[in-house]
Amino acid sequence: MVTIVEEARGVPMTSGCVVPRGDVLELLDDVRDAIPAELDDAQDVLDHRDELVGKAQHDADQALSKARSDAERMVAEAQHEAERMLSEARARAERMVADAEDQAQRTVSAGRQEYEDLVGRAHAEADRMVQAGRANYERAIEEGRAEQARLVDGTEVVQAAHAEAARVLDAAQTEAIRLRSECDAYVDGKLADFEDLLAHTLRSVGKGRSHLRGPAVASAAAPFDYHE
Incomplete structure (x- = not known):
């Protein structure tokens, strides 16, 4: 078509041109045939836009209504399920409480019985311990009395031992006095003998000194006897 327009004969004094009608119509038919079917469909969509929008709005309203109904139904079902679960939980709790109370009662009874048994055994053990x-x-009283009697007998033995000890002490003192007297007599005798010997010695010394002071002749003629 561009070639036809470029080669067309121009109209004097204007910018227009004269083109062959048949050629242009043929080219337009070719163009129409070359247009894709999607453009026709798009045109149909544009032509039916309001109808499609209305239908979509209607479908959306129906979907929203259905969703709201489903939500309300689900909420109702959830509430019903929650009430059912709550009822079951309450029943289970009441049953557990009843079981716990029954178990507690049995435990209390068993504990009371065990307490009574323990008290009975404790009383019996206490009586046995009291008797023992x-x-x-x-x-212990009998043993104490026997020990007391034994100690009394032992006291008599101790008294006898003290008496014997006093007797032995008196005898020892008497013997000591006797020995001391004998010792004094012996020492006195020895001192007397020594006194006699000393007196004799003094006399001999006196005679010797007198002899030494005498004449030398007498000394030479008769030597002094120191053993007189």
Whole structure:
């Protein structure tokens, strides 16, 4: 078509031109045939836009209504399920409380029975211990009395031992006095003998000194006897 327009004969004094009608119509038919079918469909869509928008709005309203109905139904079902679960939980809790109370009652009964048994055994053990303590007390009393009697007998022995010790001490003192007297007599005798010997020695010394002071002749003629 561009070639036809460029080669067309111009109209004097204007910018227009004269083109062959048949050629142009043929080219337009070719162009129409070359246009894709999607453009026709798009045109149809544009032509039916209001109808499509209305239908879409109607479908959206229906979907929204259905969604709202489904939501309300689901909420109702959830509430019903929650109420059912709450009822079951309440029933389970009441059953558990009843079981716990029953178990507690049984435990209390068992504990009371065990307490009574323990108290009974404790009383019996206390009585046995009291009896044993009384027997031990009586045995200790008897042993104490026997020990007291033994100690009394032992006291007599101690008194006899003290008497014997006093007698031995008196005898020892008497013997000591006797020995001291004998020792004094012996020493006195020895001192007397020594006194006699000393007196004799002094006399001999006196005679010797007198002899030494005498004449030398007498000394030479008769030597002094120191053993007189």
